[in-house]
Amino acid sequence: MSKLLIVGTVAFDAIETPFGKTDKILGGAATYIGLSAANFNISSSIVSVVGDDFPEDYLKMLQEKNIDTAAVEIVEGGKTFFWSGKYHNDLNSRDTLDTQLNVLANFNPVVPNDYKDAEIVMLGNLHPLVQLSVLEQMSTKPKLAILDTMNFWMEDAFIEDLRKVIAKVDVITINDEEARQLSGEYSLVKAARAIEKMGPKYVVIKKGEHGALLFHNGQIFFAPALPLEEVFDPTGAGDTFAGGFAGYLTKTGDLSFENMKNAIIHGSNLASFCVEKFGTERMENLGREEVQKRLQQFKELTQFEIELS
Amino acid sequence: MSKLLIVGTVAFDAIETPFGKTDKILGGAATYIGLSAANFNISSSIVSVVGDDFPEDYLKMLQEKNIDTAAVEIVEGGKTFFWSGKYHNDLNSRDTLDTQLNVLANFNPVVPNDYKDAEIVMLGNLHPLVQLSVLEQMSTKPKLAILDTMNFWMEDAFIEDLRKVIAKVDVITINDEEARQLSGEYSLVKAARAIEKMGPKYVVIKKGEHGALLFHNGQIFFAPALPLEEVFDPTGAGDTFAGGFAGYLTKTGDLSFENMKNAIIHGSNLASFCVEKFGTERMENLGREEVQKRLQQFKELTQFEIELS
Numbered sequence: 001m002s003k004l005l006i007v008g009t010v011a012f013d014a015i016e017t018p019f020g021k022t023d024k025i026l027g028g029a030a031t032y033i034g035l036s037a038a039n040f041n042i043s044s045s046i047v048s049v050v051g052d053d054f055p056e057d058y059l060k061m062l063q064e065k066n067i068d069t070a071a072v073e074i075v076e077g078g079k080t081f082f083w084s085g086k087y088h089n090d091l092n093s094r095d096t097l098d099t100q101l102n103v104l105a106n107f108n109p110v111v112p113n114d115y116k117d118a119e120i121v122m123l124g125n126l127h128p129l130v131q132l133s134v135l136e137q138m139s140t141k142p143k144l145a146i147l148d149t150m151n152f153w154m155e156d157a158f159i160e161d162l163r164k165v166i167a168k169v170d171v172i173t174i175n176d177e178e179a180r181q182l183s184g185e186y187s188l189v190k191a192a193r194a195i196e197k198m199g200p201k202y203v204v205i206k207k208g209e210h211g212a213l214l215f216h217n218g219q220i221f222f223a224p225a226l227p228l229e230e231v232f233d234p235t236g237a238g239d240t241f242a243g244g245f246a247g248y249l250t251k252t253g254d255l256s257f258e259n260m261k262n263a264i265i266h267g268s269n270l271a272s273f274c275v276e277k278f279g280t281e282r283m284e285n286l287g288r289e290e291v292q293k294r295l296q297q298f299k300e301l302t303q304f305e306i307e308l309s
Numbered sequence: 310m311s312k313l314l315i316v317g318t319v320a321f322d323a324i325e326t327p328f329g330k331t332d333k334i335l336g337g338a339a340t341y342i343g344l345s346a347a348n349f350n351i352s353s354s355i356v357s358v359v360g361d362d363f364p365e366d367y368l369k370m371l372q373e374k375n376i377d378t379a380a381v382e383i384v385e386g387g388k389t390f391f392w393s394g395k396y397h398n399d400l401n402s403r404d405t406l407d408t409q410l411n412v413l414a415n416f417n418p419v420v421p422n423d424y425k426d427a428e429i430v431m432l433g434n435l436h437p438l439v440q441l442s443v444l445e446q447m448s449t450k451p452k453l454a455i456l457d458t459m460n461f462w463m464e465d466a467f468i469e470d471l472r473k474v475i476a477k478v479d480v481i482t483i484n485d486e487e488a489r490q491l492s493g494e495y496s497l498v499k500a501a502r503a504i505e506k507m508g509p510k511y512v513v514i515k516k517g518e519h520g521a522l523l524f525h526n527g528q529i530f531f532a533p534a535l536p537l538e539e540v541f542d543p544t545g546a547g548d549t550f551a552g553g554f555a556g557y558l559t560k561t562g563d564l565s566f567e568n569m570k571n572a573i574i575h576g577s578n579l580a581s582f583c584v585e586k587f588g589t590e591r592m593e594n595l596g597r598e599e600v601q602k603r604l605q606q607f608k609e610l611t612q613f614e615i616e617l618s
Contacts, residue, residue, distance in 0.1 A: 210519040261613040304570040
């Protein structure tokens with residue numbers, strides 16, 4: 001069985017949407033990635049850091065989903081990373097109200113020994129040098145290293161570090177605006193081609209409610225977001241997508257472009273659940289049957305039978 | 310062989326995009342619909358009106374594509390409808406610079422006798438009462454009446470007329486913002502359900518570069534727009550989409566939901582050509598082989614092979 005190594009934040013979020021607001025709840029890229037990938041019954045480990053204010057119950061919940069949290073460092077006397085944001089009425093944009101780096105400011109990731117040969121590595125959004133450090137600790141070159149990042153690291157202060165890690169990964173997942181910023185190209189087709197030249201053989205461009213595109217060597221695959229009656233809270237949707245993508249590839253071990261299409265669909269499918277409730281709530285309580293049922297909906301939504309002549 | 314009756318504008322456009330600008334060129338909803346539907350080698354007729362300033366060559370070009378233009382009234386001493394617009398840099402929005410209704414102001418559509426029993430009627434964007442008049446002239450109830458409209462007709466002055474024609478059609482095609490305006494629902498799933506209650510059994514929501522959705526009785530189908538290196542001029546893309554949709558259904562005569570999925574794909578496919586050059590240029594010179602080739606690209610873009618358990 002392949003193993004999935006996940007690095008990213010484990011954090012507190014406080015979220016406000018047009019539908020309500022939360023106090024500090026469980027959040028963080030690695031949390032969403034882990035919960036999503038756990039749907040494939042794989043072995044995974046999270047490398048992260050929290051303060052001693054982080055509830056033991058949250059770690060237990062992750063462990064019960066077969067996610068190894070031994071490499072989640074708990075800093076005595078430290079406070080957990082905290083993010084607070086408010087979504088606009090269309091849920092497509094948000095304002096960050098507060099960011100407290102706390103223990104994340106001095107995070108030195110340590111890859112556990114039994115994951116130094118993990119076949120798949122998922123680098124959640126973090127300082128590029130932290131992501132790079134994880135890659136450098138691997139004893140065996142992973143079959144697939146996947147990088148998620150964001151526009152913050154594309155600013156002058158970080159772009160050189162970001163380029164270093166981009167050059168070392170196989171897949172990058174970013175949103176459409178970030179792809180444009182990183183490449184300087186407006187057309188996503190051109191942007192993806194430019195980013196492929198920076199290193200990654202596969203470029204995944206996330207368009208939120210407008211779906212996701214997978215580019216590879218002139219080939220393109222597209223998965224829509226499932227049209228939902230109501231999107232309740234988009235927080236974590238991108239990480240859930242990435243976690244589903246990485247988890248499915250870890251389970252199947254098939255890294256062909258055709259199978260990556262399936263991974264994109266699985267990621268989109270899982271993300272469609274994530275947005276239905278606040279934070280991680282929906283992902284903590286997700287049944288195999290409803291996941292399969294919604295995959296069937298994805299088929300009906302996208303598959304057609306045109307005969308070509 | 311089924312027949313397609315098209316009503317809509319035949320017009321002059323002057324277009325400015327980030328890539329250049331045109332003088333008065335051929336435009337109009339019915340023009341784009343007709344050119345698109347012509348790819349299916351069907352019999353079609355356009356009901357419209359132009360002034361005597363309208364070049365005979367334009368009509369000849371349409372006739373050479375087997376589009377009957379006998380019902381395009383030529384008003385002696387009248388001037389053809391003129392629209393001028395300028396697209397913003399992202400090509401997703403535009404400003405109207407000038408609209409001269411001219412002969413359109415007093416347009417009384419007359420359905421030719423041999424099209425009063427047309428199986429498919431495509432009502433391009435026009436005053437709702439003009440659209441209604443066409444439906445009322447039919448001797449046989451069409452198997453499928455398709456309505457395209459826009460936000461302009463959703464204002465207080467016209468909304469009651471619009472509701473009358475909406476109640477009488479089988480399919481409505483509108484864009485996402487218009488669907489929200491018409492229904493008062495933000496969620497497109499809810500918007501489509503609300504619009505279905507107004508009459509149309511099928512609701513097509515066009516999202517431009519983000520694709521199109523087909524809703525029917527709880528079922529949803531989605532077609533992406535083909536990711537292009539460059540979108541040159543979006544003018545007419547929505548009409549080309551509708552023309553492909555109507556043309557394919559006219560050719561096949563199969564009005565099942567499954568076949569409508571194919572019609573949506575054909576419409577999206579043809580629209581992907583329309584935007585590659587200014588105005589109607591690309592659609593006037595479109596070969597069967599390139600259309601088939603791009604359909605294959607649509608398959609590769611969207612089709613996957615997940616086994617459900």
